Each structure stands twice: as C-alpha cells, then as structure tokens.
Amino acid sequence: MAEKGDVREQILALKKERDAVILAHNYQIDEVQDIADIVGDSLELARAAASLDATVIVFCGVDFMAETAAILSPEKTVLLPAANACCPMADMVTAGELEVLRGQYPHAAVVAYVNTSAEVKAASDICCTSANAVKIVESLSESQVIMVPDRNLARYVARFTTKEILPWDGYCLVHERFTPKDIQRARARHPGAEVLVHPECRPEVIDAADHVFSTSGMIRHACASPAEEFIIGTEIGILHQFSLQCPEKHCYPLSSRAVCVNMKKTNLTKVATALDKMAPQVRVPEEIAAPARKAIERMLAVR
Ligand code: 13P
Ligand code: SF4
Numbered sequence: 544m545a546e547k548g549d550v551r552e553q554i555l556a557l558k559k560e561r562d563a564v565i566l567a568h569n570y571q572i573d574e575v576q577d578i579a580d581i582v583g584d585s586l587e588l589a590r591a592a593a594s595l596d597a598t599v600i601v602f603c604g605v606d607f608m609a610e611t612a613a614i615l616s617p618e619k620t621v622l623l624p625a626a627n628a629c630c631p632m633a634d635m636v637t638a639g640e641l642e643v644l645r646g647q648y649p650h651a652a653v654v655a656y657v658n659t660s661a662e663v664k665a666a667s668d669i670c671c672t673s674a675n676a677v678k679i680v681e682s683l684s685e686s687q688v689i690m691v692p693d694r695n696l697a698r699y700v701a702r703f704t705t706k707e708i709l710p711w712d713g714y715c716l717v718h719e720r721f722t723p724k725d726i727q728r729a730r731a732r733h734p735g736a737e738v739l740v741h742p743e744c745r746p747e748v749i750d751a752a753d754h755v756f757s758t759s760g761m762i763r764h765a766c767a768s769p770a771e772e773f774i775i776g777t778e779i780g781i782l783h784q785f786s787l788q789c790p791e792k793h794c795y796p797l798s799s800r801a802v803c804v805n806m807k808k809t810n811l812t813k814v815a816t817a818l819d820k821m822a823p824q825v826r827v828p829e830e831i832a833a834p835a836r837k838a839i840e841r842m843l844a845v846r
Contacts, residue, residue, distance in 0.1 A: 547574065547811060550812055550815050551578060551811065553815045553819075554815050554818060555578075557815065557818035558601075558818060561821070562598040563597060563598065563600070563601055564591075564597040564599070564600055564601070565578060565579040565603060565814065566579060566581050566582075566583075566588050566591055566592065566600060566601070566602055566612070567579035567582045567603040567809075568582070568584070568585070568603065568605075568608060568780075568806065569582060569583065569584060569758040569759060569762070569778075569780060569784055570604075570758070570778040570803055570806035571603050571604065571780055571809060572809070573783045574810070574811055575603045575810065575811065575814065576780075576783050576784065578811065579603060582784060583758075584672065584757045584758040584759035584760070585608060585658075585672040585674070585757070586657075586673075586674040586675060586757065586759075588611075589608075589611050589612070589615065589839065590843065592611065592612035592616055592619075592621075593615040593616065593840075595616070598620065599620045599821075600616065600619050600620070600622070601624060601814060601817060601818060602621055602622065602623050602825070603809045604628070604806065605628045605633075605805050606623060606629050606825070607629075607657060607658055607659060608657075609621050609623040609825040610660070610661045610825055610827055611657055611664075612825075613825045613826060613827050613832070614661060614664070614827050614832045615836065615840075617832060620821065620824055621824065621825045621826075622817040622818070622822070622823065622824060622825070624809050624813035624814045624816070624817040624823075625808035627808060628805045628808040629805055630805060631716055631805070632693060632715045632716070632743075633659050633660060633663075634660070635692045635712075635713030635714075636659065636663055636691045636692040636711050636713055638660070638663050638665065641655075641666045641667070641689075642666060644691075644709075645666075645689070650687055651688060651709060652668045652684075652687070653667040653668045653669075653691070654676075654679060654683075654688055654689065654690045654691075655667035655669075655670050655671070655838060656670070656671055656672070656673075656690070656691065656692060657672050657839075658692065658693065659692060661831050661832065662831055662835075663692075664835035664838050665831045665832075665833075665834040665835040666834075667838050668683075668838060668841070669683070669841045669842050669845075670838045670839050670841075670842040671842060672757065672842075673696065673741060673742050673743065673756075673760075674756075674757035674759070675845065676690075676696055676699070676700050677700050679842055679845055680700050680704050681704060681706075682845045683706070686705075686707060687706065687707045688706050688707070688708050689709045689711070690708055690709065690711065691711035692711045692713030693711070693715065693743055694710040694711060694712050695714055695719070695743050695745055695749075696742045696743060697710030697711070698710060698746050699742040699746070699749060699755065714743070715743040717743075717777075717778055717801050718743035718744045718776075718777065718801075719744075719745060720798070720801070721740070721744050721776055721797055722747075722748065723747050723748060723750070723751040725748075725797050725798050726738055726748065726774070726776070726797065727751075729774040729795065729797055730774070732795075733772055733774060733795055735770075735772060736772035736773055736774045736793075736795065737768065737770045737772070738751070738754070738776065738797070739752065739753065739755075739761045739764060739765070739774070739776060739777075740754075740755055740777065740797070741755070741758065741761075741776060741777040742755050742757075743777075758778075758781050761773075761775060761777065761781065762784050762789070765785060765789050765792050765794065766788055766792070771791075771792055771793060772793045772794075773793070773794045773795070774794075774795050775794050775795065775797060776797040776801075778802065778803045778806060779796045779799060779802060780802075780803075780806060780807075782796060
C-alpha cells in the first residue's frame with residue numbers, strides 16, 4: 544500500500560492535471576481537510592462551488608453537498624470520492640411527502656435545509672443552511688413556513704421569528720444524542736469554558752448552551768472571543784480546524800462519541816482514485832436541477 548506522503552503527492556499532481564479543486568466539510572478526517580483547497584460549512588462550500596474557476600470539483604463530504612455543487616455548476620465535473628457517503632437526515636423526507644404537506648398548507652412557504660435530496664430542493668421555495676436559517680425565514684413574505692427535514696433547526700428558528708413554523712419530524716442522529724447532562728458534565732470538567740452547539744441539537748441542549756452556530760460559525764466565534772476554553776457540541780472532526788485556526792484556544796468535544804460515520808467514509812486513497820478514474824461522478828438531471836437551482840440561488844441571494 545502506498546504511504547500517506549505518496550498519496551498526497553499523487554493527489555496534488557492529479558489535481559493539477561485535471562484542473563480540480565478539493566472542497567472538504569469541517570467534519571472530514573484531518574488528512575482530507577489538510578489536502579483540501581477550501582474547508583468550510585455547507586454554506587461556504589456551496590458558495591465556493593458556485594463561484595470557483597475549475598473544471599473538476601472533488602467534494603469531500605456527503606452526497607447532498609456534492610449534489611448542491613453539481614446543481615450550481617452543471618458545467619463542472621463533480622466527484623464524490625466516497626460514493627456511499629449519505630446524510631441519513633436528508634433521507635428522512637421525500638419530495639412526495641413534501642408535496643402532500645404542501646397540499647395541506649397551501650399558503651405556506653417551503654424552506655428546505657440543504658441537507659435534503661435534489662428532488663426535495665426542487666419541490667421547495669428556498670433552501671437554507673444552519674448558518675442562515677433565521678435570515679432565510681425572515682426574508683419570506685409568507686407568515687406560515689414549512690421547514691424540512693430537521694425538527695431541531697425548525698424549532699431553533701421558531702425562537703427568532705413571529706412566523707408560524709411547521710417542522711418536519713426529521714433529525715440528525717449525531718446531534719440528537721447530545722443531552723443537557725453532557726453539558727453539565729463538560730462544564731464540571733471545564734468550568735469557565737463556553738459551550739457552543741449546533742442548531743441540529745435538541746431544544747433542551749440549546750437552552751443549556753451559551754451559543755448556537757453553524758460549524759464554521761463556531762470556529763469564527765472561538766477565534767474572535769476573549770474566552771480561552773470552549774466545549775464544542777457538534778461532530779468531532781471540526782476540532783482539527785479549531786487547532787489550526789485558533790491553536791491558542793482549548794477546545795473540548797461535548798462528546799467524543801459524536802462521530803458522523805458518513806463524513807468519515809472519505810480518505811486520501813479514495814480522493815486519489817476519484818481523480819485518477821474521474822469517478823464516482825455526481826450528476827443531477829436538468830429537470831430536477833433547474834427548480835432545485837432556483838431554490839439554492841434564491842438562498843444565496845439573501846445576504
Ligand atoms: P454546517 O452547515 O453547519 O457545516 O452543518 C452541516 C451538517 O451536516 C451538520 O450536521
Ligand atoms: Fe447528516 Fe448529521 Fe452527518 Fe451532518 S452530522 S451529515 S446532519 S448525519
């Protein structure tokens with residue numbers, strides 16, 4: 544088997560040859576984050592995919608993220624090195640189920656979290672991410688808003704708006720497992736540390752935390768804050784970016800068991816193989832991509 548250094552060299556050479564850029568989500572394993580051109584949260588990666596000048600995008604993340612890139616940049620080849628990396632929460636709602644709900648609430652706007660299939664995005668009015676969900680909902684003229692699929696993100700948004708929020712009943716298995724007791728225990732071990740959690744956490748966990756941010760929002764907050772210690776309530780892969788971007792801060796996982804197995808399916812060998820074989824490619828048929836693009840671009844236009 545090739546050494547890690549050799550695989551890195553191989554990736555860098557292939558990247559040049561293919562005119563490729565590597566995008567990686569904050570939850571990827573350390574060496575994948577280290578070889579990426581851009582590491583970020585869903586919103587940052589979607590913006591990058593829309594604006595990058597490259598022939599090929601290698602998406603180190605899960606399928607809905609690569610689909611979003613393919614929808615935004617149909618002229619580019621999008622590779623997903625771990626073809627089976629999915630988001631179980633994204634699969635908790637289908638376009639057919641959403642259409643039924645829309646029929647029940649004909650005056651409601653539909654906001655699809657980017658953690659959805661291309662078909663669900665196509666059946667929605669606008670997308671959102673964890674970084675902009677409140678702003679997106681507030682940008683709508685409708686007073687009733689269906690939010691799919693994350694019930695926790697929907698309930699979080701409901702705290703900041705007078706609109707009626709109708710949440711779908713999906714959830715992220717990784718974030719759903721955090722409890723207020725985890726926060727109590729972590730605070731006892733690190734008194735004085737600020738607790739930062741993701742909006743995919745349950746409402747009682749959000750109540751027990753100090754701040755709620757998207758993954759990159761947590762990093763920006765920690766880097767800018769005068770506080771020196773942080774307890775991080777999200778997937779543990781993010782700790783690598785804290786150590787790179789604010790090495791002087793002490794960051795502890797809220798739970799070391801908070802691992803998204805799908806985010807861990809990508810490794811350097813798969814990235815090298817994807818660039819070599821130009822597969823697996825992610826493509827979205829234009830009849831689905833066109834309405835999905837409208838919903839994503841409408842989101843990107845909200846500043
Ligand atoms: P972010 O957009 O905050 O990076 O979140 C993506 C995700 O899948 C969280 O579980
Ligand atoms: Fe999906 Fe949760 Fe994994 Fe994020 S952490 S990709 S929401 S399963």
